Amino acid sequence: MGSTWGNALKISIFGESHGAGIGVVLDGFPSGIDYDEAFVLREMERRAPGRNKQSTARKESDLPQILSGIYNGKTTGTPICAVIGNTNTRSQDYQALLAQPRPGHADYTGSVRFHGFNDPRGGGHFSGRLTAPLVFAGALCKLYLKQKGITVGAHIQSIAQIQDTAFDDVAVSAEELDALRMQEYPVINPRALTAMLAAIEDARNDCDSVGGVIECAAVGLPAGLGSPMMDTVESRLSSILFAVPAVKGVEFGVGFGFAEYRGSHANDPMYLDENGQVRSETNNNGGVLGGITSGMPVLFRAAIKPTPSIAKRQNTLNVTTGKVEPLEIHGRHDPCIVTRAAPVIEAAAAVALADLYLEGHGYAE
Amino acid sequence: MGSTWGNALKISIFGESHGAGIGVVLDGFPSGIDYDEAFVLREMERRAPGRNKQSTARKESDLPQILSGIYNGKTTGTPICAVIGNTNTRSQDYQALLAQPRPGHADYTGSVRFHGFNDPRGGGHFSGRLTAPLVFAGALCKLYLKQKGITVGAHIQSIAQIQDTAFDDVAVSAEELDALRMQEYPVINPRALTAMLAAIEDARNDCDSVGGVIECAAVGLPAGLGSPMMDTVESRLSSILFAVPAVKGVEFGVGFGFAEYRGSHANDPMYLDENGQVRSETNNNGGVLGGITSGMPVLFRAAIKPTPSIAKRQNTLNVTTGKVEPLEIHGRHDPCIVTRAAPVIEAAAAVALADLYLEGHGYAE
Amino acid sequence: MGSTWGNALKISIFGESHGAGIGVVLDGFPSGIDYDEAFVLREMERRAPGRNKQSTARKESDLPQILSGIYNGKTTGTPICAVIGNTNTRSQDYQALLAQPRPGHADYTGSVRFHGFNDPRGGGHFSGRLTAPLVFAGALCKLYLKQKGITVGAHIQSIAQIQDTAFDDVAVSAEELDALRMQEYPVINPRALTAMLAAIEDARNDCDSVGGVIECAAVGLPAGLGSPMMDTVESRLSSILFAVPAVKGVEFGVGFGFAEYRGSHANDPMYLDENGQVRSETNNNGGVLGGITSGMPVLFRAAIKPTPSIAKRQNTLNVTTGKVEPLEIHGRHDPCIVTRAAPVIEAAAAVALADLYLEGHGYAE
């Protein structure tokens, strides 16, 4: 229940957008992993707002302060806690929203769930800012996975209706994923990127917002991780992906496209490659069969809804008057969060895959 | 890990397709719920094969034998165990598949995961037959939810490329869901059904199979169930939905459609209805905001891949020879499992929602 | 919550004493372990009633029927379900107890917990009979642990006030534990056994019952299993030991005796043995330091309360009259369950240690 996730590796995320600080505890993280601070900070920066025109004008310093679990530059194996202070908050922007819960946002449901006591400032614990500690946790998990030869990466598959080139589902490589990580925008096709940025500017000019899709891949995973029936790889990944604010759909491999496939087309015929590895000619199943990794790249897509906080006038309930009244949301909000979502989706996947890997291999090896 | 799921309510599913029996233990199920045997058997029958031309010719008796947890016609509150015996198995059909793992199936991944010791007959623990105990568990959860005013139901949204009329996302009713439950095929539009059945026959004639999408709704849920960040309603539902064999995609509300929406269109403006209930004019978010129920119908769709076991010739690896060789799968297999998937998806949803409800309300009330 | 236990290995116990059957599901049990049926049945028999004068006159056949998870004589790695049918029940013995809950028993608390709907016959789910599936689960775990060089065994440390010789805390051996397992009564000192049996007969003649202590050891465990703070070896073992009906105390190593020790006496000084293994000269800490195994034998004791069901007249509340009235419990009850408790305590420990071992080593090795 709540904001804790994982089996062999547990993460517990805390904090409210405008409170004293946000952060994460990783419990069960393996000992002896080098803490590559430059890598971690780069990951944090990829998610951080204010880096470019498309993201909010807030200048947050997302510098994580490590309180525990790292000693002499390596993980100790005991819980890692990182805290990120909150600064540059302008809480007055949100006062009016108590009376008029924002449509598409958690203002109303959060107030029911917590009997009116949750911190409403900046979305409180529901804020997208809470993805910063998730990215920190994901960065550490990526360092662990890298040691095992596993790389996780993502690109923006679509924004508005503009599609990027999809990953090659059998040939996507660690090098390609690492290169995307270094780009300002993780988009494969530069012309798609140009069109996406234009669509975002259109939305901004209309005081509106747009959604999109992130495609994510994990390469180097051994076959045989996961379980049938309840604890499938898809179950584990989806449960943490749907914990990311704004994610409303998750599909593996061909996903919803399977509805239009025939079995003879959908099946992935296997063969033995030159190294004696079992591989398949296609990878429609996205690297997971029967809930268990097949050794092919794990591939999935997550749908991201448009930012619900828009400046455009909306008519919605004022809970103090009981009437529907106009609402214009001011403050600093991204017209499109998809540009910042790729590192968050990667982070969620990295945490889930590190947990699965650890469950398969234990801490004693 | 494994075949166990749940927090306040735990289900543990066991069995192999051609072993002595399959079944389920429900631990934490509330005491004092009437065991409506006719309802439960009807649910089991909805999933059972051999009911019509579209499903396999196997005549299984899916009669659950209750070993514990029901006394004097009511649940005791202590674990409920139901066992379904396996009969009418023809294991010789599967012997050849050990050498040549079926593409799209768990034959290869299961063998890696369990070091070659898992029972391969009929798919073993990976068999679609294991959804029978899930349907049993779901039927009990439906009885509990019904007592709380909550109804779960589903229809076939599409098969091949033929679309059924979608649920009305704000007006879908318990009556409509109950009526669908009584139909031989849960399809809203009869002309769509006719076309779907024709498409299935086409596939059968081609020794092939087709996939589809199930749309599911839960009405009557109170606002305020679920948690932000990690234990969202979407996380819980998706984790059990992806445990159902053949599910490869899950989306809530508009889901992947959000990628093409603008925020001004995506947001669901709220109002107060005549009973003083907060409702929204649209329900693009599928009844979940910030991971928490809003009081609107919970709506989601699950993509079902085409049956991987097809009679059509496929070329795939023979692991004993290391060569790619032709494979024709004989035996009794559905050309389309989507016709039997609706009660399974409903059952998975009912288990997740009963668990969420119990977590919110406790056993002591 | 409820009757489910474990992390890497989950057991779910179900059934009521006079219902259709009792049993257990083991989820996460490793694949490829030989199912030594003779060993398992011998373990079941060690616990079974009616074997000698000290235990109840009920002749139950505790034969487990395996429904799943074992194939070709080996475990499959998918859930193992075993069911034990209930026969030879005389439910009329228990009818009067509904009005007059037995002191020291769960009749009253169970009725509050389950709002009066739990099955009261023979104690229902609270019956000591539910330890039979635990012994089955423990027997399987012992087979797994044996493969890893780990042996779990116990003896009756005391009954009434008669003490058996304690285990040698540094030198207790697998051979000694295996030998105890073959005895009718697992007592080291034959003269202590004679006195214990006499004390039990005294109690029987007085229509009364006596309690005792079981001492249990696990040898061969590697150093380094367990975790500090929350998931200590002691936490894991005690949580399953206190799940055994009638256990009211658990202590590790010197346990409560530490209250009278000085640190200089309590500490276990270490040395390197001839094989280069770190060992300690004493083992006051019972093989666990900082919550983690030290490589020395794990040693603990569990206190077992006297059977609460006694024929001797007791005055206690009649809930229908609201008055205190005399109660004489007839039926077949052990004057001492300690004689049958050793295999149950061993089983609980074996489950916990198998879970800990699996968590440390994973399923993929």
Place this chain on the structure above:
Amino acid sequence: MGSTWGNALKISIFGESHGAGIGVVLDGFPSGIDYDEAFVLREMERRAPGRNKQSTARKESDLPQILSGIYNGKTTGTPICAVIGNTNTRSQDYQALLAQPRPGHADYTGSVRFHGFNDPRGGGHFSGRLTAPLVFAGALCKLYLKQKGITVGAHIQSIAQIQDTAFDDVAVSAEELDALRMQEYPVINPRALTAMLAAIEDARNDCDSVGGVIECAAVGLPAGLGSPMMDTVESRLSSILFAVPAVKGVEFGVGFGFAEYRGSHANDPMYLDENGQVRSETNNNGGVLGGITSGMPVLFRAAIKPTPSIAKRQNTLNVTTGKVEPLEIHGRHDPCIVTRAAPVIEAAAAVALADLYLEGHGYAE
């Protein structure tokens, strides 16, 4: 696995003794509970060292800094994080211990568990200092339980061989528990206290240490909390009690004393009190029957071993030389931690009981 505990309420403890900070995240804590800071600080102070001659000379400021989960003086319902900075550390005291692991301490087992990467300074994550965040969590849980009419309190039952008067197992009251909380030393009998303090001084003069027993009570718990078989009240309490460093034994009610009782003496006969409440004349079972609360006071005792860090010379293994060599531990260590253990044991119990209560009643009430 690790340093996380709980079901409905999860606590995750982090930090190392000489690292940047220690702390705790409470996830699932109810919303709307008044944060009584004075109460919390008083609880922290009860545990803090340096308050009197019996405890270490370290002057730590155990002031918790609240990062999240409290807003406008009340809990928000989203995760509460509190951090306690580490100051006044003298790490050089511990350098030599790397070569020569302290007997009775986790130096050796921690190093095996974490492959040599754990922080050894001041015991790292194994330090008794980690009980400070547990006391913080317990203080919050006490505030919640108080609102439900439940009080948890403890006294020092024994130090060395000197016994305090035991709690009256049927009549122990909230007032008595609250009064003990305000004492410098929670001992009922002043003459026992005098003797205890003398015994501690004796040990200190001998460069040695002494152990003891804490007795704890919880009054006001409703009947019907907990579960039979696996998730008993005793299982839950013991699993968190054995997570407290130095606890080596836990017993409920008469506990190990049951071994010498007859059933006729052990059973607690019930009656209806003047308020129509079911109570029992004795409370040998410590308020728990069949794993479920009976409505009588919950009573248990925890054995605390003597501080293993003593100045007295010990001969033990030097892992760098492989030889047994003398060791004298300098630095600041309590000759008796029992005097500071009562608030820690209370805190652990409060967390477990709050979790049990929440599981029974849910968050939605």
